[in-house]
Amino acid sequence: MSEQDTEERADRQGLGQVGGPGAAPLQLTGSVRRLLGLAISVLVLGLGVGLSSGLLSLFFAGSEKLMLGFVEGPHQAGAFQTPALRRFISVSLGSLVTAILWWLLRNRTRPVPSVKKAVRGADMPAWQTATHVLLQIFLVASGGSIGREVAPREAGAMLATYWTRLLGRLGLRKADRTMLVAAAAGAGFAGIYIAPLTGAFFGIEVLLGQVSITVVMVNLGMSALATLVGGVIKGFGPYYALPNQAFSPWMMGLCLLIGPLMGLVGTGFRRLTSWAEQHQSTGNPILFQLPVACILTGLVAIWMPQVMGNGRSMAQTAMNQTLQGITDAHALVMALGTLCLFALVKAVFTVATIRSGASGGTLTPSIAIGASLGAGVGLVGAWLLPAVPVWQCALIGATALLAASQQAPLMALAMLMEVSHLPITAIMPLGFAVALSVLVSQVLLSLSQKAGHELAAAPYSRTAGGTD
16 A cells, blocks of 8 residues: 555544543544645745745845846836946856856855755755855846746745655645645745746646646645735736737737747747756856856847846837837838847847856746747738737737747746736737647657657667668
8 A cells, every 4th residue: 555545544534533421532634634734834835935035036126236227127127228338247247256156056065956856855955045046136137148037936945845844743744745845936936926826837837747626725825925925025016018908809810820930939949948957067167158158148238238137128128019110111121130139149148148057047038039029920910910019919929939938838828917917818819829839849849859769769770780
């Protein structure tokens, strides 16, 4: 009999006796005690993780003010008013500091496991994880081209790994540790982006890959509490500033083009970032490779400040695109070229930053790339049919590419809905584009895996056949 079967049998047989002379005092069944333990865990971790995410938001704002002289928001998403020289110095100096500290952290102390390894049972050392988290936030605040969403997830997972040492006292099972760590990681994401469904879906869809009423309860409850605390600290406003305009059913037609295109590009971006992570510099090369990557970022940022940071400014720029000022075909081609250049530059420098040794996320860079390409499609659509809202095409592109690059359609859909405060009518076109994007992505990944297996088997086939 398995351990889980034994525990469930004990739950069923754990009823206390009630009533009658000399009856035993009322006792909780094992299952009820476990549910109470989970409820306490959700409350404590939800509030604690929300506090850590809120504090990380404040640290990011303070670091950004120190390094670049501004604090980003939906109406000032990038360092556009910061002098070009200061932008260059900021990202160069920030990368030098983080490269040295990451080298020390990775080569002179206990290594920090990934969130997925923590979910599978690895412990996250306290001060090393905290330092690792702060370095990620600082690099993005200084202008490094990488996402910052991994940091709050790691902070949440770390808090959960320590809390779950109380499993026995709370009446919880060993399997509950996995669920609580995953939920806390998702809650960290929810608390920094004020997106409870996104955090819950991240824990369920990306980390756990399984659904039950208990899993949903724990993930959704913890992310909701973390969002509350994070919002109280940093505010509940939208992450992107968008027009208040309902999505037309006719946008479904453009989704037929945008969805598959984003599936193709998103799959390519996923493969590139996976390669960068597998070949990431951790030893001595990080001391010069990361500064070089960020110095190049700073040089490009002299003319294109949107390349800096996690991609928020680039995505907002794309979402702000209109046909205003585009009076002829030449101007249209120039605008399309600029948006495609945005996407290319963001992809290249995000991959380079990861490959050179930086830790961080790819969610918000994916949104930036998708928004740029989606806006390009929108400009063409608006040129042909002036009623087409370019910003909606940018948003559809961002959602679809995020879904493909992360292989997480529900999380991607929820994230753009929540961080943009979209009307409910947006679910129809966004959901359709996400479905098409993931379909294309799945086909491409399957073909890639098949080709990889055939290449791996080829040498053995030649040997078996007796040929060289």
